[in-house]
Each structure stands twice: as C-alpha cells, then as structure tokens.
Amino acid sequence: MKSSAEKINKNTEVSYLDAHLHLQDQRLQAQLPSVIARAGQKGVGRFFCNATSEDDWTKVIALAGTIPGVIPFIGIHPWYADSVAEGWRERLCLLLEQQSCGVGETGLDKRCPVDFTRQVALFKAQVDLALQYHRPLVVHCVRSWGPVVDIIEQEFAGESAPPVMLHSYSGSVETMRRLVTAGAYISFSTRLLGRDEKKIKKVLVETPVERILLETDSPDQLPAEWMAKGERAYNEPMWVADLYHQVAQLKKINVEDLKVSLWDNGKIFTHAAASRR
Numbered sequence: 001m002k003s004s005a006e007k008i009n010k011n012t013e014v015s016y017l018d019a020h021l022h023l024q025d026q027r028l029q030a031q032l033p034s035v036i037a038r039a040g041q042k043g044v045g046r047f048f049c050n051a052t053s054e055d056d057w058t059k060v061i062a063l064a065g066t067i068p069g070v071i072p073f074i075g076i077h078p079w080y081a082d083s084v085a086e087g088w089r090e091r092l093c094l095l096l097e098q099q100s101c102g103v104g105e106t107g108l109d110k111r112c113p114v115d116f117t118r119q120v121a122l123f124k125a126q127v128d129l130a131l132q133y134h135r136p137l138v139v140h141c142v143r144s145w146g147p148v149v150d151i152i153e154q155e156f157a158g159e160s161a162p163p164v165m166l167h168s169y170s171g172s173v174e175t176m177r178r179l180v181t182a183g184a185y186i187s188f189s190t191r192l193l194g195r196d197e198k199k200i201k202k203v204l205v206e207t208p209v210e211r212i213l214l215e216t217d218s219p220d221q222l223p224a225e226w227m228a229k230g231e232r233a234y235n236e237p238m239w240v241a242d243l244y245h246q247v248a249q250l251k252k253i254n255v256e257d258l259k260v261s262l263w264d265n266g267k268i269f270t271h272a273a274a275s276r277r
C-alpha cells in the first residue's frame with residue numbers, strides 16, 4: 001500500500017513548517033538571511049511569524065512581504081498587556097482590514113507579573129477581532145487553562161469559526177482532549193527535543209496527528225541540554241526539521257507522512273490568514 005506521502009503529487013509545495021516563531025526578534029534580525037538559508041537547506045519553507053507587541057506589527061508584515069513562506073500574525077502578547085498605547089485596537093483593526101494576516105500572539109500567562117485582569121481584557125479583545133475578521137488565532141497559555149479552554153469552547157467550536165492554535169503546548173492530556181474536541185490545534189515546540197520532557201511527550205503521543213503543529217518559537221525554547229552545552233545562544237527555524245523526526249518516532253509514523261499531514265494542518269491557518277472578509 002502506498003503511503004499518503006507517495007500518493008500526493010511530487011510537484012506539490014510541501015515542506016517543513018515552523019508553526020510559531022519571531023523572525024523580527026533582534027537576536028535573529030542580525031543574521032536573518034543566513035537563518036532563512038539554513039532553514040531552506042533543511043527543507044523548512046514556511047514560517048508563522050508572530051508579533052508580541054505593537055512595535056512588531058509593521059516589522060512582521062514587512063518580513064512577510066520580503067521572505068517567501070512567511071505568514072504574518074499580529075497581536076499583543078500577555079507579557080505586554082499593560083504597556084499598550086491608546087488606540088491599539090483601532091490600529092490593529094486597520095491592519096487586519098488592509099493586510100492578509102492572522103491574530104497573535106495573544107493569551108494568558110499566570111507566571112508573568114502583568115495584572116491578570118488586564119491580560120484577560122486584552123486577550124478577549126483580540127479573540128473578538130479574530131472572530132470579527134475571521135482570522136486564525138495563536139494563543140499563548142501558561143497556567144491559565146480554565147479561562148482559555150472556556151473561551152475556545154465558547155467561541156471557536158463552531159464550524160464557521162476561524163482556526164485556533166495553542167502554541168508551545170504545556171497542558172495536560174485531559175485539557176488537550178477538550179481543546180481538540182473544540183476544534184483547536186496543538187502546537188509542540190522544540191523543547192520536546194530535550195531528554196526530560198516526559199510529560200509533554202506523553203501528551204504528544206495522545207494528540208491526533210490531524211490536530212498537531214510543530215514550532216521552534218525561535219529565538220526562544222532552545223532545548224535545555226543544547227543550551228547547557230553552550231554551542232548555541234538561541235533557537236532558529238532549521239531545528240523544526242529535527243523536531244519532525246523526533247515526533248515521527250514518538251508517533252511511530254513515517255516522517256514524510258507526518259510532513260504531509262502537518263502541511264495540511266498549516267494550510268488551514270494560511271488560508272484563513274489570507275481570507276479578507
């Protein structure tokens with residue numbers, strides 16, 4: 001029997017996808033052409049590039065205009081929820097009207113010192129914008145699963161809702177199941193390449209392939225032992241190829257089949273980002 005990878009046309013554009021990263025970050029900016037070239041050499045050809053604050057929005061959109069395969073997401077990260085400038089919402093609306101882009105990264109983080117009520121207000125406002133403009137949403141969630149799952153179940157479970165991903169997933173198997181039932185995608189980061197990530201590896205094994213995405217979150221989330229060796233100062237998108245191989249092993253599937261499945265999952269986000277309604 002032919003695998004699904006063999007069945008698809010050899011000429012298709014399928015490549016490894018880095019489903020969450022920050023190419024606009026200073027640490028990558030300094031050597032961006034070589035970072036992208038190294039990713040290309042390892043077969044990584046699509047990058048979901050996320051803003052974290054308003055300062056990033058035009059940078060992320062400009063990167064999408066100059067580097068092939070970059071899909072822009074603009075939003076405000078919960079760490080910056082208390083430092084937004086007045087009128088941010090109107091300016092975000094204007095960009096969503098003018099540009100093909102998703103909303104992110106946004107979310108809730110109980111580990112950071114920003115007032116949680118403020119985080120919830122910013123998160124809800126961005127959820128509303130994703131729904132209003134029918135754009136994919138990228139959610140950062142740390143120790144805030146109750147309110148995040150509630151919002152996803154209430155707002156994104158319907159057939160007509162835009163796609164939503166939980167980036168760098170760190171929750172339980174039970175929470176993953178609720179999110180998957182509500183239609184969400186679960187993105188696992190290169191942290192999983194680390195030796196001691198037993199809990200999250202167990203979640204990955206239980207997550208259906210049709211809901212998985214993989215990411216580096218570059219320049220962050222370099223696996224702990226790589227950092228300890230001191231060979232690399234930061235993460236970069238080429239490492240998502242290694243993550244695909246690791247995940248194929250853990251899921252006991254062919255890496256080419258995984259690549260095709262995850263490309264299809266990513267396409268749902270790419271298409272929703274490009275749809276201006």
Ligand SMILES: [Zn+2]
Pocket residue numbers: 020021022050105217
């Ligand atoms: Zn991120």
